Amino acid sequence: MTDLSLSNQAIAGKTAPPGEARALRLPTQWLGVTPFFIFAIMFLILPTLYLMLGAFQNDAGEFTLENIFALSQANIVAAYWISIKVSLASSLIGAFAGLAIAIAIVRGGLPNWIRSATLTFSGVASNFAGVPLAFAFIATLGRLGLVTVLLNTLVGLNLYAHGFNLLSFWGLTLTYVYFQIPLMVVIIVPAIDGLKREWGEAAATLGATQSQYWRMVVIPVLWPSFLGTVILLFANAFGAIATAYALTGSSLNIVPILLYAQIRGDVLHNAHLGYAIAFGMIFITGLANIFYIWFRTRSERWLK
Amino acid sequence: MKAGRFWAWIVFILGAAYFFIPLIATIEFSLRMRRGVYSFDAYKVVLGDSQFQTTFMYSVIVAVFTIVLGVLIVVPTAYWIRLRLPQLRPVVEFITLLPLVIPAIVIVFGYIRMYGSNSPLPFLSNNTATNALLVIGYAALALPYMYRAVDTGLRTIDVRTLTEAAQILGAGWGTIVARVILPNVLIAVLSGAFLTFAIVIGEFTMASLLNRPAFGPYLQNLVANRAYEPAALSIIAFVITWGCMSLIQVLSRFAPKSANRPN
Amino acid sequence: MAEPFLSIQHVRKSFGATTVVEDFNLDVEPGEFVSFLGPSGCGKTTVLRMVAGFEEPSAGKIVVAGKDITRLKPNQRNVGMVFQAYALFPNLTVAQNIGFGLKVAGMPRADIDARVAEMLDMIKLPQMADRYPYQLSGGQQQRIALARAIAPKPKLLLLDEPLSALDAKVRVSLREEIRSIQKKLGITTIFVTHDQEEALSISDRIAVMYGGKAEQVGTPFEIYNRPATKFVANFVGTLNVLEGKVTDAAAGTVQVNTQEVSLKGKLNGSKSGDTLSLALRPEAISLGRQPGRDSSLSGEISEVHFLGSVIRVRVGIGGNTVSLDTFNSPATPPPAVGEKAEISFSSDDMLVLH
Numbered sequence: 001m002t003d004l005s006l007s008n009q010a011i012a013g014k015t016a017p018p019g020e021a022r023a024l025r026l027p028t029q030w031l032g033v034t035p036f037f038i039f040a041i042m043f044l045i046l047p048t049l050y051l052m053l054g055a056f057q058n059d060a061g062e063f064t065l066e067n068i069f070a071l072s073q074a075n076i077v078a079a080y081w082i083s084i085k086v087s088l089a090s091s092l093i094g095a096f097a098g099l100a101i102a103i104a105i106v107r108g109g110l111p112n113w114i115r116s117a118t119l120t121f122s123g124v125a126s127n128f129a130g131v132p133l134a135f136a137f138i139a140t141l142g143r144l145g146l147v148t149v150l151l152n153t154l155v156g157l158n159l160y161a162h163g164f165n166l167l168s169f170w171g172l173t174l175t176y177v178y179f180q181i182p183l184m185v186v187i188i189v190p191a192i193d194g195l196k197r198e199w200g201e202a203a204a205t206l207g208a209t210q211s212q213y214w215r216m217v218v219i220p221v222l223w224p225s226f227l228g229t230v231i232l233l234f235a236n237a238f239g240a241i242a243t244a245y246a247l248t249g250s251s252l253n254i255v256p257i258l259l260y261a262q263i264r265g266d267v268l269h270n271a272h273l274g275y276a277i278a279f280g281m282i283f284i285t286g287l288a289n290i291f292y293i294w295f296r297t298r299s300e301r302w303l304k
Numbered sequence: 305m306k307a308g309r310f311w312a313w314i315v316f317i318l319g320a321a322y323f324f325i326p327l328i329a330t331i332e333f334s335l336r337m338r339r340g341v342y343s344f345d346a347y348k349v350v351l352g353d354s355q356f357q358t359t360f361m362y363s364v365i366v367a368v369f370t371i372v373l374g375v376l377i378v379v380p381t382a383y384w385i386r387l388r389l390p391q392l393r394p395v396v397e398f399i400t401l402l403p404l405v406i407p408a409i410v411i412v413f414g415y416i417r418m419y420g421s422n423s424p425l426p427f428l429s430n431n432t433a434t435n436a437l438l439v440i441g442y443a444a445l446a447l448p449y450m451y452r453a454v455d456t457g458l459r460t461i462d463v464r465t466l467t468e469a470a471q472i473l474g475a476g477w478g479t480i481v482a483r484v485i486l487p488n489v490l491i492a493v494l495s496g497a498f499l500t501f502a503i504v505i506g507e508f509t510m511a512s513l514l515n516r517p518a519f520g521p522y523l524q525n526l527v528a529n530r531a532y533e534p535a536a537l538s539i540i541a542f543v544i545t546w547g548c549m550s551l552i553q554v555l556s557r558f559a560p561k562s563a564n565r566p567n
Numbered sequence: 568m569a570e571p572f573l574s575i576q577h578v579r580k581s582f583g584a585t586t587v588v589e590d591f592n593l594d595v596e597p598g599e600f601v602s603f604l605g606p607s608g609c610g611k612t613t614v615l616r617m618v619a620g621f622e623e624p625s626a627g628k629i630v631v632a633g634k635d636i637t638r639l640k641p642n643q644r645n646v647g648m649v650f651q652a653y654a655l656f657p658n659l660t661v662a663q664n665i666g667f668g669l670k671v672a673g674m675p676r677a678d679i680d681a682r683v684a685e686m687l688d689m690i691k692l693p694q695m696a697d698r699y700p701y702q703l704s705g706g707q708q709q710r711i712a713l714a715r716a717i718a719p720k721p722k723l724l725l726l727d728e729p730l731s732a733l734d735a736k737v738r739v740s741l742r743e744e745i746r747s748i749q750k751k752l753g754i755t756t757i758f759v760t761h762d763q764e765e766a767l768s769i770s771d772r773i774a775v776m777y778g779g780k781a782e783q784v785g786t787p788f789e790i791y792n793r794p795a796t797k798f799v800a801n802f803v804g805t806l807n808v809l810e811g812k813v814t815d816a817a818a819g820t821v822q823v824n825t826q827e828v829s830l831k832g833k834l835n836g837s838k839s840g841d842t843l844s845l846a847l848r849p850e851a852i853s854l855g856r857q858p859g860r861d862s863s864l865s866g867e868i869s870e871v872h873f874l875g876s877v878i879r880v881r882v883g884i885g886g887n888t889v890s891l892d893t894f895n896s897p898a899t900p901p902p903a904v905g906e907k908a909e910i911s912f913s914s915d916d917m918l919v920l921h
Contacts (some may be wrong), residue, residue: 100319
């Protein structure tokens with residue numbers, strides 16, 4: 001597979017083999033990664049910092065905290081609150097359901113093909129967000145959706161008469177769970193794989209029952225990864241917009257939709273407020289990711 | 305473990321139901337366009353729609369450019385970090401995590417503010433430049449996945465040892481990169497490429513806020529205005545994503561495995 | 568004779584069409600240290616896992632202290648097990664690991680602490696009580712795994728290649744430590760290994776296994792000096808093999824190369840003209856004539872390796888090569904390659920391999 005040609009003086013002489021051009025070493029070392037850093041600075045770091053700074057400035061360019069205070073407006077607080085609720089609900093439901101599925105396919109004694117098929121499908125489903133997902137759920141649980149109609153005709157259960165509505169907080173949460181569960185499965189399966197068989201055997205020889213082993217070893221070992229992934233799922237849901245936009249339009253005012261409206265049409269009549277909203281979003285997702293990294297480092301350290 | 309297996313099946317079946325029923329409902333709905341009969345009319349309308357064709361082609365082309373840009377940025381960087389600058393690894397890995405922390409809407413908001421018409425780099429002043437900005441934005445979104453795919457590929461083939469072996473045998477940089485590194489990393493690069501493709505095709509936020517005629521905004525528009533076509537499109541989108549993921553799985557079987565760690 | 572403590576009777580294990588263990592029988596006395604020795608795939612670990620309860624025998628039974636445990640689950644057998652990969656629980660400290668079996672059994676906290684302290688003293692790691700496994704070296708982890716297995720006072724101790732993952736030096740010191748702890752506590756022990764030096768140095772008895780069967784069971788002395796089969800002779804220790812032909816079965820003479828050797832009484836069942844393999848341990852051969860060594864063969868020295876206190880010499884006799892060691896003597900230079908040499912040995916020491 002690797003094609004190594006034998007020593008050829010012409011080739012060896014042409015380009016300076018690494019490590020030999022000592023005088024020029026420092027600059028050329030860094031040359032290789034410069035494009036990356038330029039890209040990152042110009043198109044990731046600077047734009048974000050620009051917004052961050054803008055959040056603390058007014059139109060005259062002076063430093064101010066009034067934009068941050070303006071975030072306490074009723075509609076903005078409501079938007080953040082809804083976002084947090086939807087993200088929390090979908091991440092918790094997705095996390096536990098995903099954990100159950102992951103345990104089932106890794107440790108459940110199911111046929112081998114189920115594991116690889118589920119992992120492939122999870123890779124697909126975690127990317128299935130946006131319009132297609134929203135529409136799929138409309139087609140399933142919307143007023144004329146397949147399941148709604150079937151439940152009514154077969155079992156006489158009228159979901160909508162009981163107050164259920166897809167275009168609501170719970171409808172959106174249920175839809176979000178469709179990509180949260182696969183994300184959890186994909187991340188936690190390697191962690192479950194990491195549970196060595198010998199641990200279970202050692203616990204058995206020491207007299208432990210299955211439930212004792214789970215309580216005393218498995219759960220403590222898994223929970224940092226699990227919690228870290230819950231947080232990742234939270235951040236993932238918090239920043240999502242396309243699905244919500246397709247499903248509920250602007251009727252369910254989550255923060256990304258609020259920001260979207262602000263960018264498009266300055267609905268808040270204050271450009272800097274937009275920056276402040278963006279700042280709030282990054283603050284929340286950034287905090288979440290810090291915790292995620294902290295939990296991940298902890299769990300990796302134990303399992304070295 | 306027999307009780308365990310029973311519960312495993314229950315969980316699996318419930319999960320499968322949750323994931324398949326919406327898909328089945330969508331397929332069923334997409335076939336209902338013609339009154340009273342099941343037909344593929346919705347698909348025909350969609351595929352024949354010139355808007356569909358233009359926006360889809362646009363997104364495909366943007367995806368290709370994004371992949372090229374991504375590869376050009378990621379591969380040399382990943383190689384260099386592995387080989388010569390391992391101390392920069394934490395910094396680079398942190399940067400590749402940024403697109404997962406900063407939501408796409410915030411990133412594009414930053415672009416609009418920073419590279420608008422009155423900025424030193426007026427990306428938004430004309431169409432071509434805005435298209436370029438979209439490609440750049442997508443490359444940034446795909447950065448975590450592309451970098452992880454390439455980095456894992458490099459680690460598996462133990463790039464450092466291979467390079468040293470090649471150097472001892474007298475190979476120069478050109479030979480090393482072209483004949484030792486690239487062939488072995490190709491599979492990983494292709495995996496990253498397909499993932500990028502899947503992300504770009506369905507993306508909405510950036511395309512919409514930059515006013516680009518991409519597939520994502522077209523889809524959103526359709527949901528608001530049409531009934532059956534969005535269902536057909538959802539199925540088409542799902543099949544495309546499934547195709548990309550399956551290709552990645554298939555490719556990973558052809559990936560070179562390190563001799564040091566026989567699988 | 569006293570009732571054996573552990574009795575493995577006619578145990579067989581098949582996975583589908585493949586039989587991995589065939590009709591294995593062994594009686595182990597209380598307090599005895601028995602090693603299962605053999606190459607990979609010989610079935611030694613499978614037998615151990617059947618005693619532990621992780622595999623169920625396809626046939627046969629296992630009896631411990633008079634009780635048939637063949638159908639019992641692993642956590643009901645009260646056996647201690649030490650694994651090759653240490654298998655310490657990563658989320659528990661050393662003290663919590665050692666106390667795990669006691670906690671599961673519901674022992675009061677104070678008693679657990681006392682017993683854990685006792686164990687830590689026994690393995691001489693009292694200062695490690697609050698460390699986590701990832702902070703310790705392989706040798707330390709394995710000693711803690713041993714303490715953890717012994718803490719609940721099990722009836723049997725099973726060790727599955729516990730030293731294979733460790734450095735050479737640690738292996739030697741740890742095997743001696745395991746043996747001395749085992750002797751002090753008097754626990755009946757089964758030790759699985761593929762390293763014959765390990766098995767020979769610390770076991771009361773060794774069961775040499777090959778292809779799912781026990782080829783020979785005996786003390787290290789018996790296994791080494793009176794191997795029952797060709798496999799055992801080859802696997803345990805080094806062996807010099809000479810090809811020969813029987814010249815006179817009645818008189819017991821064999822021709823090696825062009826020379827004759829007399830082997831009284833060892834040629835039962837062979838006829839004149841048969842070819843057979845003769846084997847000698849290196850320490851049974853001397854360079855030059857020695858008193859007490861009644862047979863001799865001539866040859867030419869092909870290799871000389873000066874190893875310090877020992878000089879390893881290889882002598883070619885016809886198509887055969889024999890390896891032997893002599894001690895260094897400051898007054899005498901080592902023999903030279905190409906020299907003619909005579910080797911002598913006692914015909915009693917010669918093994919006939921079939």
